[in-house]
Amino acid sequence: MSKERVRERTDRPARPFRAHRDVLDAAPDPLSPVGAMPPIISITGLSKVYASGFQALRSVNLEIRRGEIFALLGPNGAGKTTLIGIVCGIVSPTEGRVTVDGHDIRAAYRKTRRLIGLVPQELTTDAFETVWATVSFSRGLFGLKPDPGHVERVLKDLSLWEKRDSRIMTLSGGMKRRVLIAKALSHEPQVLFLDEPTAGVDVELRQDMWRLVRRLRDQGVTVILTTHYIEEAEEMADRVGVIRRGEIILVEEKAELMRKLGRKQLTLQLQSPLDALPPALAVHRLDLSADGSELTYTYDSQGERTGITALLTDLRAAGLRFRDLQTRQSSLEDIFVDLVKERA
Ligand SMILES: Nc1ncnc2c1ncn2[C@@H]1O[C@H](COP(=O)(O)OP(=O)(O)O)[C@@H](O)[C@H]1O
Ligand SMILES: [Mg+2]
Structure with missing residues (x-):
């Protein structure tokens, strides 16, 4: 034009x-x-x-x-x-x-x-x-x-x-x-x-x-x-x-x-601590806590729910057992904090 x-x-x-x-x-x-x-x-x-x-x-x-x-x-x-x-x-x-x-x-x-x-x-x-x-x-x-x-x-x-x-x-x-x-x-x-x-x-x-x-x-x-x-x-x-x-x-x-804001986390308390993440779990977005007792999986609220099923299947195959779990959703506060950090 x-x-x-x-x-x-x-x-x-x-x-x-x-x-x-x-x-x-x-x-x-x-x-x-x-x-x-x-x-x-x-x-x-x-x-x-x-x-x-x-x-x-x-x-x-x-x-x-x-x-x-x-x-x-x-x-x-x-x-x-x-x-x-x-x-x-x-x-x-x-x-x-x-x-x-x-x-x-x-x-x-x-x-x-x-x-x-x-x-x-x-x-x-x-x-x-x-x-x-x-x-x-x-x-x-x-x-x-x-x-x-x-x-x-x-x-x-x-x-x-x-x-x-x-x-x-x-x-x-x-x-x-x-x-x-x-x-x-x-x-x-x-x-x-x-x-x-x-x-x-x-x-x-x-x-x-x-x-x-x-x-x-x-x-x-x-x-x-x-x-x-x-x-x-x-x-x-x-x-x-x-x-x-x-x-x-x-x-x-x-x-x-x-996609960015709607982040959620699933934290698994393991029955026995790990020294390192098993390679078979590398495809998942996992963080291992410093003491090796907790695995945290971060996903976004849109479309990654199926990822959890795959994760649990892979955990089982790797012989990992957990004694408890928590889920957490990022609050507005977290989101603002994240955004500000990102831009800093
Ligand atoms: N007339 C005014 N004189 C001095 N400060 C003001 C006046 N109006 C708003 N502010 C200040 O400017 C900032 C932004 O206010 P505002 O635009 O109302 O924010 P929001 O709508 O996002 O809550 C606030 O810290 C508010 O206290
Ligand atoms: Mg206002």
Whole structure:
């Protein structure tokens, strides 16, 4: 694809939901695989030092692909909300540049903000308004014409339709969170940010949210969610980024990351200690403890379970007996420690 054509396509006026799909579904261009599409969000050299002097982001570079579900994973205080705040124009960056659909977020604030829906981490709602009024008003804030049909669809998607005439203050915490999502979708954004959407929500809402996110992705919306739950990233994301102390330490396809993260260990206490690993067991990924009394087998959660059967068969054939065994799964903590070690 020539540069001119790229520009032409990205400069198309913002259109709701399906705009991006239209681009993807355009007549196939053999020279232009989808991967070559310019990123929907591009973050370069982004740093943030708060007025307190605290540095929350350190030269972050990150590209979000069109139409993907991207999970930004990191412990509390890592800088996730700060990063989202900058892209949404709520927090001002100290250094660096962010573009959304090719437009600089500062030079073209209204244009880029209009493309984005944000579901904030904290519950912030207008207590006295009704659900319907809140969501409709939110749409108006972006200068869009009223569209009761769209508002109705959004409320129905979020199981809020029955509550449309209720004042926000009468709703449960879970329902208020649904209202925040409805507000974020009121202006048909192309990019949706969900900041810790499922922290402390019930199972039903979590599942509804996951279903909604997938449906949005199917409509061509790019979804960026932050979480400190590995399971959530595993369940939802196409790609995962890990942030720690303001630094992006890893960005990877989920499948690849889960292969690395989902490590498990099986430890066998042997009946009699070994001097060395028998050569017949060399094909297995085994570690012998210093005193020769324990064998540890490390495997990942995806697809290596059959390895255990083979290992046990080979142990038996080698005449090794064990008196006890333990399994252990790497925790999120271990994973972060491992990642940090790896990058050091
Ligand atoms: N307005 C602020 N002033 C000073 N420090 C802040 C401010 N907002 C956030 N921080 C600090 O910046 C760090 C990153 O915060 P945040 O982006 O909220 O992280 P996360 O969302 O990953 O938990 C934290 O240490 C937090 O205390
Ligand atoms: Mg946060």
